[in-house]
Amino acid sequence: KPRAVNASHFSASNERSLHPECNLVLLGCRGAGKSALTVKFLTRRFISEYDPFLEDTYSKEEIVDQEPVLVRVMDTADLDGPVNPERYLHWANAFLVVYSIDNRQSFEACCQYLEIIAQYNKGAVHESPVLLIGNKLDMERYRQVSIADGSALASRHGCLFREVSACLDFRLVQKVFYDAIQEVRRE
Ligand code: GDP
Numbered sequence: 001k002p003r004a005v006n007a008s009h010f011s012a013s014n015e016r017s018l019h020p021e022c023n024l025v026l027l028g029c030r031g032a033g034k035s036a037l038t039v040k041f042l043t044r045r046f047i048s049e050y051d052p053f054l055e056d057t058y059s060k061e062e063i064v065d066q067e068p069v070l071v072r073v074m075d076t077a078d079l080d081g082p083v084n085p086e087r088y089l090h091w092a093n094a095f096l097v098v099y100s101i102d103n104r105q106s107f108e109a110c111c112q113y114l115e116i117i118a119q120y121n122k123g124a125v126h127e128s129p130v131l132l133i134g135n136k137l138d139m140e141r142y143r144q145v146s147i148a149d150g151s152a153l154a155s156r157h158g159c160l161f162r163e164v165s166a167c168l169d170f171r172l173v174q175k176v177f178y179d180a181i182q183e184v185r186r187e
């Protein structure tokens with residue numbers, strides 16, 4: 001069985017199929033729930049107050065489809081739009097662009113990220129998969145972004161679309177991260 005190894009070992013390689021690692025970056029405007037989703041995936045717990053300025057990368061060993069993988073999650077902390085995307089464009093194997101279904105503005109902010117990623121993917125040897133994530137599904141009553149709008153934006157950019165909640169079922173959140181890993185393996 002392949003084991004996770006040091007990131008530097010593979011960082012220069014384009015052979016995605018040999019990667020025992022998977023780098024995921026969460027993007028989106030402040031308040032969308034990137035940190036809550038990250039913490040939920042890592043710990044199964046919902047932390048309601050998380051430092052909004054803290055940007056960090058975490059790693060966790062997972063078994064996805066019987067294959068071990070070292071998942072690295074970069075939880076970014078942009079204020080209200082993409083700043084300095086070079087820090088994650090090369091690093092990431094997949095992009096999770098997050099908005100909150102109860103906040104139209106957070107949805108509109110996703111467009112800028114999707115554009116930057118599309119530009120980057122155009123010039124790349126391997127296209128890195130993108131997932132558009134509508135978070136805070138528990139806030140259905142206050143929904144400002146319809147499922148149709150989310151799924152239309154996703155298909156316009158050729159990405160997967162999922163709705164989740166960082167404070168509901170852990171498995172649904174885990175599934176979104178696993179979907180991203182499976183997409184990377186498919187590349
Ligand atoms: P970030 O800036 O994208 O990292 O957003 P945070 O993870 O810090 O979350 C911003 C706020 O939204 C916090 O008050 C969280 O408690 C709240 N939040 C995050 N995810 C959810 C969710 O799924 N449902 C609800 N109701 N609140 C959430």
Ligand code: MG
Pocket residue numbers: 034035036050051052053054075076077
């Ligand atoms: Mg955060």
